[in-house]
Amino acid sequence: MTLAVENAPTEPFVWPEEGITRIPYRLFADPEIYAMEQEKIFRGPVWNFLCMEFDIPEPGDFKTTFVGETPVVATRDRHGDVHAMVNRCAHKGALVCLQNKGNAKSLTCVYHSWNYGLDGKLIGLAFKNGVGGKGGMPDDFDMAAHRLEPLRTEVFCGMVFGTFSEATPPVEDYLGKTMADFVRRNLGRKLKPLGMQSQIIHNNWKLYAENLRDAYHATLLHTFYTTFKVNRLDMDGGIIIAPSKWHHISYAKRATFDESDEYKKAEVHSAKYESKLEGPQLLATWDEFEDGITHSIQAFFPNLCIHFTLNSLCVRHFLPRGQDKTELFWIYVGYEDDTPEETEKRVMQVNLTGSAGLVSMEDGCINNFVQRGTKGSEDKRAFMEMGGRDAESSENSRATEAAIRGFWTGYRQIMGF
Amino acid sequence: MLEPALRKRLDDLQTDYAHAIDDDRLEAWPGFFREACVYKIVTRENHQAGMPMGILYCNSRGMLSDRVLALRTANIYEPHTYCHILSRSRYEDAGGGCVAGRTNFQVIRTMEDGEMSLFAAGKYLDRIDISGPELKFAERLIVLESRRIDVLLGIPL
Numbered sequence: 001m002t003l004a005v006e007n008a009p010t011e012p013f014v015w016p017e018e019g020i021t022r023i024p025y026r027l028f029a030d031p032e033i034y035a036m037e038q039e040k041i042f043r044g045p046v047w048n049f050l051c052m053e054f055d056i057p058e059p060g061d062f063k064t065t066f067v068g069e070t071p072v073v074a075t076r077d078r079h080g081d082v083h084a085m086v087n088r089c090a091h092k093g094a095l096v097c098l099q100n101k102g103n104a105k106s107l108t109c110v111y112h113s114w115n116y117g118l119d120g121k122l123i124g125l126a127f128k129n130g131v132g133g134k135g136g137m138p139d140d141f142d143m144a145a146h147r148l149e150p151l152r153t154e155v156f157c158g159m160v161f162g163t164f165s166e167a168t169p170p171v172e173d174y175l176g177k178t179m180a181d182f183v184r185r186n187l188g189r190k191l192k193p194l195g196m197q198s199q200i201i202h203n204n205w206k207l208y209a210e211n212l213r214d215a216y217h218a219t220l221l222h223t224f225y226t227t228f229k230v231n232r233l234d235m236d237g238g239i240i241i242a243p244s245k246w247h248h249i250s251y252a253k254r255a256t257f258d259e260s261d262e263y264k265k266a267e268v269h270s271a272k273y274e275s276k277l278e279g280p281q282l283l284a285t286w287d288e289f290e291d292g293i294t295h296s297i298q299a300f301f302p303n304l305c306i307h308f309t310l311n312s313l314c315v316r317h318f319l320p321r322g323q324d325k326t327e328l329f330w331i332y333v334g335y336e337d338d339t340p341e342e343t344e345k346r347v348m349q350v351n352l353t354g355s356a357g358l359v360s361m362e363d364g365c366i367n368n369f370v371q372r373g374t375k376g377s378e379d380k381r382a383f384m385e386m387g388g389r390d391a392e393s394s395e396n397s398r399a400t401e402a403a404i405r406g407f408w409t410g411y412r413q414i415m416g417f
Numbered sequence: 418m419l420e421p422a423l424r425k426r427l428d429d430l431q432t433d434y435a436h437a438i439d440d441d442r443l444e445a446w447p448g449f450f451r452e453a454c455v456y457k458i459v460t461r462e463n464h465q466a467g468m469p470m471g472i473l474y475c476n477s478r479g480m481l482s483d484r485v486l487a488l489r490t491a492n493i494y495e496p497h498t499y500c501h502i503l504s505r506s507r508y509e510d511a512g513g514g515c516v517a518g519r520t521n522f523q524v525i526r527t528m529e530d531g532e533m534s535l536f537a538a539g540k541y542l543d544r545i546d547i548s549g550p551e552l553k554f555a556e557r558l559i560v561l562e563s564r565r566i567d568v569l570l571g572i573p574l
Binding site: 193194195196197198199200201202221223224226227228277278279281282327332343346347348350351354355356358361362364365366368 | 458460471482491494570
């Protein structure tokens, strides 16, 4: 236990009367609030990202993950249906699947050989009828009453989601039409895995949820582009916030200059970046979409994001590992019909994002600066009025914290604060 | 079987490379590579699965220089230092004027407040150009044991 936890205020939590423009620092430090989030958010009416569909392509495939801190396993059964269950034996609570990924006919707990189908139903257990007529389960033992705790699942655009709550609407309704359409734009084709890495960031998971929605900081903290005078006249874009306020898209477009007649005549369709880079191949890109959007970050409540910056396409999933620790997974993907040259460009652009990303590596430490800076100040709060006091879309400017206020709008609803 | 004199030069290259990074002489780091080179950091998990994506990927010496300049002038991170611990290397002739080598390593990271941790462990899989007057890395593929990076990877391994 750290000093800050011992000194944490014990009075009931009350949100400041100014509303979503004030974020109490206690939210990042209080272990009771952290425990409440596990129940109300991660086990509540939200869709939790579990894995990619390509993680479990074949019957018998399984992939372990977490929903909040709860261990979960996603499977594909012999009929091709996707299931998800808490990865906890119904007998004594041991982990059932120990590997990250695998393939099995059924799932067996190593402790006492309780055996489950790929749908989580108990199909057998050792010494059920005893040994030599002695011992065994009571006569009224009901196999059907003991199974792996199920989650409801849905697959959307190659991503497998799970929820514990019957109240969660279908994924598309949960996201809203604009958000769902943009996911379809980015992931609505057959995907190809390119590689995964993870990063431990030493901050509360909500600070990263804020960071993803923080368009205000992008050019201020991340100075790689300006240092190397990278110039492609990308216009400042905007922010679209879901009607629920829970999710958002932040985007930048290439300049209309690119669309001008002289460019069309010259059939210049690939992006040309001028820079002071000695290795300009870093920014060798091609334009993939007609809508002109070259950079987008889309964040979903509670702990998921998709980025599509230049040609780098990545699903980012961040898991709480304690109130001041988060594991951030970077799942890089391409499309199955990418050419080898296109794949090479996506692979090259890993230099921009991820734990060693030249553009974004600061996000690995900046949230920890907030975590440390606010220690001992649990009764104080952040001030968040850039771009106004509401959580509305902003088509013209990214100098706004509206999407962060949107996150807190959802958070307050679900937590009852 | 490598000639003892070449073996010594290769060992010196490995040592000098690690010391340049550990002593914060990052500007000297690109000079250990050929102009046409590959420097790539991958995880064991992705490497074994045949995934192309690394954590960091440079395919020219200029890209290495860009990274050093970015670290010095653009990127923001808390000051820290590395201490490389290298294993004995294994070498074999790779043809084309190159030697292939494998060296295991650990990197211990120390933050300004004194906190010290095992930041990375893995293996250097090298192709070293021995055709010129100076030995240069043609390729340095770094396979990390863990897929997890703590905080960020700024200073090269």
